[in-house]
Amino acid sequence: MVRGNVLDPHPRVRTLGPVSLSLEATGIHKAFAGAPALRGVDLRVEQGEFYALVGPSGCGKSTLLRIVGGHERPDEGRITIAGRDVTDDPPERRPVHTVFQHYALFPHLSVEDNVAFPLRMQGVGRRERRARARESLEMVRLPGYGRRSVATLSGGEKQRVALARALVPRPAIVLLDEPLGALDLQLRRAMQDEIRDLQRRVGLTFLHVTHDQEEAFRLADEVAVLHRGRVAQQGTPRDVYRRPATPFVAAFLGVGNLLEGRPEADPRRFRTAQGLVLEAAVPVAGATVAAIREETVTVHPERAGVPSGDLSGVVEDVAFLGAMTRVAVRVGGAGASVCGVAAEDHVFHRGDRATLRVDPDDVLLLRPDPVG
Numbered sequence: 246m247v248r249g250n251v252l253d254p255h256p257r258v259r260t261l262g263p264v265s266l267s268l269e270a271t272g273i274h275k276a277f278a279g280a281p282a283l284r285g286v287d288l289r290v291e292q293g294e295f296y297a298l299v300g301p302s303g304c305g306k307s308t309l310l311r312i313v314g315g316h317e318r319p320d321e322g323r324i325t326i327a328g329r330d331v332t333d334d335p336p337e338r339r340p341v342h343t344v345f346q347h348y349a350l351f352p353h354l355s356v357e358d359n360v361a362f363p364l365r366m367q368g369v370g371r372r373e374r375r376a377r378a379r380e381s382l383e384m385v386r387l388p389g390y391g392r393r394s395v396a397t398l399s400g401g402e403k404q405r406v407a408l409a410r411a412l413v414p415r416p417a418i419v420l421l422d423e424p425l426g427a428l429d430l431q432l433r434r435a436m437q438d439e440i441r442d443l444q445r446r447v448g449l450t451f452l453h454v455t456h457d458q459e460e461a462f463r464l465a466d467e468v469a470v471l472h473r474g475r476v477a478q479q480g481t482p483r484d485v486y487r488r489p490a491t492p493f494v495a496a497f498l499g500v501g502n503l504l505e506g507r508p509e510a511d512p513r514r515f516r517t518a519q520g521l522v523l524e525a526a527v528p529v530a531g532a533t534v535a536a537i538r539e540e541t542v543t544v545h546p547e548r549a550g551v552p553s554g555d556l557s558g559v560v561e562d563v564a565f566l567g568a569m570t571r572v573a574v575r576v577g578g579a580g581a582s583v584c585g586v587a588a589e590d591h592v593f594h595r596g597d598r599a600t601l602r603v604d605p606d607d608v609l610l611l612r613p614d615p616v617g
């Protein structure tokens with residue numbers, strides 16, 4: 246029987262006063278041979294939080310994780326973990342444990358000895374090592390696997406053993422570097438649910454790196470979207486999804502309509518480069534892009550007697566996506582293409598005339614991404 250709080254030395258603390266932080270990274274800069282990988286990153290992760298670093302390949306997320314773990318030194322900036330400045334500490338003196346994509350298990354050791362390994366390094370006695378390794382294996386739903394050789398395990402089981410090993414020393418932070426990257430899609434989804442569930446049960450802080458936006462949003466309480474060595478946006482998945490801060494974040498999150506242009510004298514009106522005028526509920530001075538999610542735009546057939554809206558034009562592409570049909574409409578004389586969803590399952594064909602309904606609440610005006 247696993248007692249719920251045994252592995253929970255850092256329960257999530259929510260108070261009205263200052264929040265309790267597991268990790269604080271301030272002003273992190275890192276360059277490799279003169280090429281900047283991180284350019285002034287600040288990060289604050291609360292105790293017990295599931296925090297995801299997400300971004301495309303090369304944005305610097307693994308470098309940041311390695312700096313937190315002590316496997317890389319920042320050129321500038323400080324790392325504080327559980328209230329202690331660890332910037333100058335080697336990995337083994339930091340209260341963190343990393344789970345890697347390729348498990349990094351010892352093939353010649355049994356499952357239990359793999360899991361107990363960090364405790365052996367800490368000089369914990371044999372009896373306690375065994376008890377804690379077993380308990381940790383129960384946490385990842387592998388009871389009775391202790392005597393197995395790791396070579397006989399499936400990919401998902403190996404990753405669970407790696408997780409059990411990360412939990413057993415009771416670190417302040419579990420660092421996860423694309424831990425599901427080697428698994429096929431179906432197993433990946435199942436393991437995402439398991440990791441989330443596990444993190445909730447043990448209450449430890451998890452810092453998770455992934456290039457998969459869906460994975461980050463599914464797992465995390467908070468996400469930071471990295472772009473070319475900077476944090477482009479951080480917040481809850483819901484907030485970041487609803488209000489992407491820059492054109493890069495919007496594109497990374499799959500916003501289908503990104504139209505360049507500028508606000509008119511009335512800043513709620515945005516004129517695109519093609520001459521289309523969009524109404525936005527929230528004006529943004531200096532905006533250069535209007536972002537509209539495809540799924541918020543409905544496409545209606547243009548019928549006699551139905552007044553056509555501001556946005557009407559000719560259907561140029563139709564794609565059936567199962568849950569919805571995406572329709573691309575070339576709008577206005579200048580030819581901006583705007584995508585939306587077929588209203589009421591209407592079947593469109595290329596060349597049909599159509600009207601698009603866009604709610605001003607769904608038109609997000611964005612300032613440009615930082616240059617350089």
Ligand code: ATP
Nearest residue numbers: 277281282300301302303304305306307308309456
């Ligand atoms: P991926 O998802 O592909 O792993 P990432 O976002 O994790 O990408 P990093 O691995 O942090 O990106 O790399 C950021 C940048 O720093 C890249 O341009 C990479 O080539 C460079 N870089 C990282 N580590 C080193 C190194 N040891 N030596 C030289 N350049 C490096």
